[in-house]
Structures are given as structure tokens and as C-alpha cells.
Amino acid sequence: MRFFEDLSVGDTYEYGTYDVTEDEILEFAEQYDPQWFHTDPERAEEESMYGGLIASGWHTVAMTMRLIVDGYVGDMESLGAKGVDELRWWAPVSPGDALSIENEVLELTPESESRGLAKIKTTTYAERESGDVEKVCSFVGLSMFGRKRDE
Amino acid sequence: MRFFEDLSVGDTYEYGTYDVTEDEILEFAEQYDPQWFHTDPERAEEESMYGGLIASGWHTVAMTMRLIVDGYVGDMESLGAKGVDELRWWAPVSPGDALSIENEVLELTPESESRGLAKIKTTTYAERESGDVEKVCSFVGLSMFGRKRDE
Numbered sequence: 001m002r003f004f005e006d007l008s009v010g011d012t013y014e015y016g017t018y019d020v021t022e023d024e025i026l027e028f029a030e031q032y033d034p035q036w037f038h039t040d041p042e043r044a045e046e047e048s049m050y051g052g053l054i055a056s057g058w059h060t061v062a063m064t065m066r067l068i069v070d071g072y073v074g075d076m077e078s079l080g081a082k083g084v085d086e087l088r089w090w091a092p093v094s095p096g097d098a099l100s101i102e103n104e105v106l107e108l109t110p111e112s113e114s115r116g117l118a119k120i121k122t123t124t125y126a127e128r129e130s131g132d133v134e135k136v137c138s139f140v141g142l143s144m145f146g147r148k149r150d151e
Numbered sequence: 152m153r154f155f156e157d158l159s160v161g162d163t164y165e166y167g168t169y170d171v172t173e174d175e176i177l178e179f180a181e182q183y184d185p186q187w188f189h190t191d192p193e194r195a196e197e198e199s200m201y202g203g204l205i206a207s208g209w210h211t212v213a214m215t216m217r218l219i220v221d222g223y224v225g226d227m228e229s230l231g232a233k234g235v236d237e238l239r240w241w242a243p244v245s246p247g248d249a250l251s252i253e254n255e256v257l258e259l260t261p262e263s264e265s266r267g268l269a270k271i272k273t274t275t276y277a278e279r280e281s282g283d284v285e286k287v288c289s290f291v292g293l294s295m296f297g298r299k300r301d302e
Contacts, residue, residue, distance in 0.1 A: 028213075031213075031217070032213035032214065032216050032217050033213070033216050033217065033220060034217075034220055034225070035220060035224065035225070035229055035231075037231070049230065050231075054231075056216070057231070057232055057234075058209070058212060058213050058216050061209060061212075062179075062182075062183035062184070062209050062213065063183065065183050065184050065207070065209050066182070066183050066184065066185075069184060069185055069186060073186065074185070074186065078186055079200065080186075080188070080201075080205075080208070080240075080243075081208055081240065082239060082240060083208075083237070083238045083239035083240055084238045085236065085237060085238070086234070086236060087234045087235045087236070087238060088233060088234035089231075089232065089233060089234055092231075
């Protein structure tokens with residue numbers, strides 16, 4: 001188990017990958033973001049300015065979160081998050097993409113004897129079926145972690 | 152169908168409700184945010200600082216998005232979003248809560264002949280099983296909408 005004290009400003013971590021499927025894009029969007037360019041592959045192909053079906057931005061963030069938890073938060077004393085700043089969707093995510101993430105610790109603030117706040121910037125990249133890699137999403141998370149106890 | 156021009160700064164819209172279930176909290180978290188306070192009701196009850204199972208913050212946002220789409224975006228010429236600023240989780244969401252949202256148009260910027268950018272603040276409220284209502288989440292969305300065409 002790792003704690004707030006195990007993070008250092010400037011640390012970077014890279015993790016991957018999450019394979020994006022059309023079925024999962026449709027399933028997420030039908031439940032949470034039923035806009036036609038997320039739920040109707042044929043209409044998206046014909047009419048969308050994105051040229052085809054794309055994942056809900058919230059789905060992209062959810063897949064990113066899974067990479068974060070599997071990558072490092074799952075091994076830390078995580079206490080949840082206060083929020084995120086500057087969430088941006090730079091480019092769409094499509095079926096067949098493979099997502100990976102890069103994390104950089106920006107700022108560390110002890111908040112109490114038992115808890116610290118970490119500002120961590122996460123950037124999500126999509127490797128396209130062509131092999132090209134593109135930045136698709138980034139945000140600055142305000143995450144709380146437990147502090148080491150002297151025992 | 153409504154367009155960018157149909158929005159006015161200061162407009163507010165309220166929509167609801169989305170009923171939060173334990174099953175859906177578990178399903179979302181097992182796929183996207185498998186931290187124990189989102190996936191293990193018994194351990195959450197015994198050990199979590201939140202006093203019981205809570206929804207992933209990303210799940211809260213996803214349910215909020217569903218209320219946004221059903222509420223107004225589904226009837227607009229929506230072109231997706233660039234991102235969100237100042238996303239905050241003010242209080243946890245629990246099984247049995249009923250979510251509703253309030254939206255306020257903060258800023259409108261035409262970006263081209265065919266597209267405008269709307270800054271819209273969304274606030275999510277949870278009505279608890281006790282009947283109490285609490286703010287649980289807020290963010291400022293940067294959403295793109297199609298403009299009316301003269302034909």
C-alpha cells in the first residue's frame with residue numbers, strides 16, 4: 001500500500017492500454033449520453049462532423065479512470081477526489097482505438113494529519129488503427145490520499 | 152430542433168429525476184472505477200469515511216449527463232463539447248438518492264457561421280431517502296451548438 005508521502009512533484013507515470021469497442025461505446029452512450037453521434041453508427045458515418053461514431057466524452061474519461069485505478073490509485077490509500085479542473089476533449093475516441101495515459105504530479109498539499117491533496121495531471125492518448133497516436137483528453141485531478149501513520 | 156440562438160445568458164433550466172440504485176453503482180464502478188468504496192458495500196459500511204457505498208464521481212457526472220441530454224441537449228443541434236471547467240464533487244451520491252439538475256447559461260460566443268460555444272453551469276442535487284436535498288456536483292460545460300441557417 002502506498003501513501004501521500006510516496007508521491008513527489010514532477011513524478012510521471014504511464015499506463016495502458018484500454019481497447020475501445022463499438023459495443024461499449026453504444027452501451028455507455030445509450031445509458032448516459034444518448035446523442036445520435038454516440039449511439040447511431042450509420043447516421044454518424046453519414047452526417048457527423050466527426051466522420052463516424054465517437055465515444056461520449058464522459059466515456060473517454062471513465063475509461064481513463066479505469067487506467068488510473070489499475071495503474072496506481074488501486075495500490076494507494078485513496079480517499080476519493082474533490083474534483084477536476086481543465087478537462088478538455090482534444091480529439092474524438094473511436095472504435096478500434098487503444099487508450100493509454102500519462103500522469104504528472106503537479107502539486108502536493110498536506111491537509112490534515114491523516115490526509116493530503118494531490119494535483120495530478122492526466123493526459124489520455126489514443127493509438128488509432130493506423131498506428132498514429134493522438135492526444136484525446138486531459139484534466140487536472142484533485143485527489144485525496146491517506147498519509148503514513150507513525151506506529 | 153433548437154439552436155445556439157435559442158439560448159440566452161441568464162437562462163436557467165431544471166430537470167430531473169434520475170434514481171440511483173446500488174446495482175448501477177456497482178456495475179459502473181466494476182467497469183470504470185473499481186475502488187472498494189464504490190464496489191464493496193460491506194467494507195464501505197465498515198471502513199469508509201463516507202459511511203457506506205458511494206457512486207464513483209464519474210458515475211455521478213454520467214447520470215448528470217443523461218439528465219442534460221433528456222432535458223435540453225437532445226432537442227438541440229448539439230455538436231459535442233470541448234471540455235468542462237471547475238468540476239467539483241461536493242458530497243457523495245448513495246443508493247436511493249434521486250438526482251436532479253439545474254443549468255444556467257453563463258456565456259455565449261459565436262465561433263463561426265455555423266457554430267457557437269455555450270458556457271453552461273450545471274449543478275446536480277441529490278434528494279436523499281430522508282427527503283433532504285443536497286448539492287452533490289457542479290461543473291461549467293463548454294458546449295458547441297449549431298447556429299440557425301437562413302434559407
